Amino acid sequence: MPVTSHPHPAPTEAGALPGSLLIRNLRKEYRAGQPVLKDISLAVEGRGITAIIGPSGTGKSTLIRCINRLVDPTSGEIWFGGSDLARLRGRSLRMARRRIGMVFQEYNLVERLSVIENVLCGRLGYVPAWRAFLRRFPDSDVERAFALLDAVGLGADFATRRADQLSGGQRQRVGIARAVMQDPALVLADEPTSSLDPKTSVEIMELMAALSAGGGTPIVINIHNVDLARRFAQRVIGMSRGEVVFDGPPDALEDRHLTDIYGGEGWLS
Numbered sequence: 001m002p003v004t005s006h007p008h009p010a011p012t013e014a015g016a017l018p019g020s021l022l023i024r025n026l027r028k029e030y031r032a033g034q035p036v037l038k039d040i041s042l043a044v045e046g047r048g049i050t051a052i053i054g055p056s057g058t059g060k061s062t063l064i065r066c067i068n069r070l071v072d073p074t075s076g077e078i079w080f081g082g083s084d085l086a087r088l089r090g091r092s093l094r095m096a097r098r099r100i101g102m103v104f105q106e107y108n109l110v111e112r113l114s115v116i117e118n119v120l121c122g123r124l125g126y127v128p129a130w131r132a133f134l135r136r137f138p139d140s141d142v143e144r145a146f147a148l149l150d151a152v153g154l155g156a157d158f159a160t161r162r163a164d165q166l167s168g169g170q171r172q173r174v175g176i177a178r179a180v181m182q183d184p185a186l187v188l189a190d191e192p193t194s195s196l197d198p199k200t201s202v203e204i205m206e207l208m209a210a211l212s213a214g215g216g217t218p219i220v221i222n223i224h225n226v227d228l229a230r231r232f233a234q235r236v237i238g239m240s241r242g243e244v245v246f247d248g249p250p251d252a253l254e255d256r257h258l259t260d261i262y263g264g265e266g267w268l269s
C-alpha cells in the first residue's frame with residue numbers, strides 16, 4: 001500500500017498549477033486481458049522531482065509514454081493543462097504535447113544535425129513548418145538556444161558540432177537543453193542516466209534538479225538507481241507488477257518497501 005495517499009479530486013482548470021498532472025485509473029494492455037498498468041491513479045503537482053522506481057518490465061516506461069501519448073492508454077484519464085490527454089487527437093494533442101518536455105535514455109538527438117539545431121528542435125511545436133524546414137528560427141530562439149547550451153555546461157564551441165560527435169553525457173546535456181527550449185510545464189525523463197557513468201549520472205541529475213528548482217518545472221523521472229532517486233527526488237513512487245506499491249518522500253523509503261517493490265531480500269546489503 002502507498003505510505004501516503006493523494007486525494008484525486010475532479011480536475012478543474014481553476015487553481016491548477018501549470019504543470020499539474022492527474023492520472024486516474026490508467027490502464028494499459030498491449031495484449032488484451034494482460035494489463036501492464038493496472039488502474040494507476042496519481043497526482044503530480046508543483047515543482048520538484050518525482051522518481052519512479054521498480055523492477056524491469058514493471059511498466060515504468062509504459063506509464064511515462066502513456067502520459068505524452070507515445071503509447072495509447074487502454075483506458076483511464078490523464079489530466080494536464082485542462083485537457084484529458086488520453087482523449088486528445090491531432091492538433092490538440094500536438095498543442096498539449098509541446099508543453100511536455102521529454103528526456104530519453106538514448107537521447108533521441110538528430111545525429112546528423114548540429115548541437116544548436118538539436119536544441120532548436122525544442123521549438124518545432126511553436127514555429128511555422130516552413131521556418132523549421134528552412135531552419136530559420138527567430139533570433140530570440142537562437143539566442144536562447146545558445147544561452148541554454150551554456151546553462152547545461154556546453155559552451156558555444158559545441159554549437160556547430162554534429163550530435164554524432166558527442167559523448168553520452170554531452171548528448172544528454174543537449175537533450176535537456178532541447179527539453180527546456182520547449183518551455184515545458186512538465187518534463188518526463190525515461191531513464192536519463194542509465195547509459196551514463198556514475199559521475200556523469202550525478203551531473204545530469206544535478207542539471208535536472210536545477211531545472212526543476214529554478215524554472216519551477218515538475219519533473220517525473222524513471223530511474224533504476226535507487227540511490228540517485230533518494231538523493232535528488234522529493235517524492236519516490238515505487239511500482240511493482242503494474243501497480244503503485246509505494247508513494248512518499250525518500251526518507252520514508254525503507255528496506256521493507258524495497259522488498260515490496262523489487263521482491264526478495266538477498267540483494268539488500
Ligand SMILES: Nc1ncnc2c1ncn2[C@@H]1O[C@H](COP(=O)(O)OP(=O)(O)OP(=O)(O)O)[C@@H](O)[C@H]1O
Nearest residue numbers: 030031036054055056057058059060061062063222
Ligand atoms: N510495444 C510493446 N508491445 C508489447 N509489449 C510491450 C511493449 N512495450 C512494453 N511491453 C511490455 O510491457 C511490460 C512493461 O514494459 P516497460 O518497458 O513499461 O517496463 P519498465 O518498467 O520500463 O522496464 P525497464 O526498467 O526494463 O525499462 C513488459 O512486459 C514489456 O515487455
